[in-house]
Amino acid sequence: MIHLDEWSAILIVxxxxxxxxxxxxxxxxxxxxxxxxxxxxxxxxxxxxxxLLAAIVARLIFVPTGPLVDIPLWLRLVCILCGIGAFLAIRRSVFAGVVVGELVLIGGAWWLLH
Incomplete structure (x- = not known):
């Protein structure tokens, strides 16, 4: 059951x-x-x-916040390079570039933390 406070939050959103x-x-x-x-x-x-998209990506790479702070700059740059490589290799697919960049980031972060 949703309480009044939850309804208020939903209404505000x-x-x-x-x-x-x-x-x-x-x-x-x-x-x-x-x-x-x-x-x-x-x-x-x-x-x-x-x-605007380039500015957001640059900010995530060079001035990270939250969990990205723990990821070293070199790994964030490698993610971008891998994403661009996938974008160019797979018929200029933005989806492929994003997925490959994310997978490299997740895999690299897991490797560094374990």
């Missing part, structure tokens, strides 16, 4: 997390219908998205 995000997604879908494939606006949006 829906109001603060889900609804604002869903609102912006819906507006993006509506606005995106008018954007031509290959337009300057779409190229700019893709560039900004790629830059």
């Amino acid at each position: 829906i109001l603060v997390g889900f609804l604002p995000t869903e609102m912006w997604r819906s507006l993006a879908v509506i606005a995106g219908r008018r954007v031509q494939e290959g337009s300057e606006l779409l190229l700019w949006v893709r560039s900004v998205a790629a830059a």
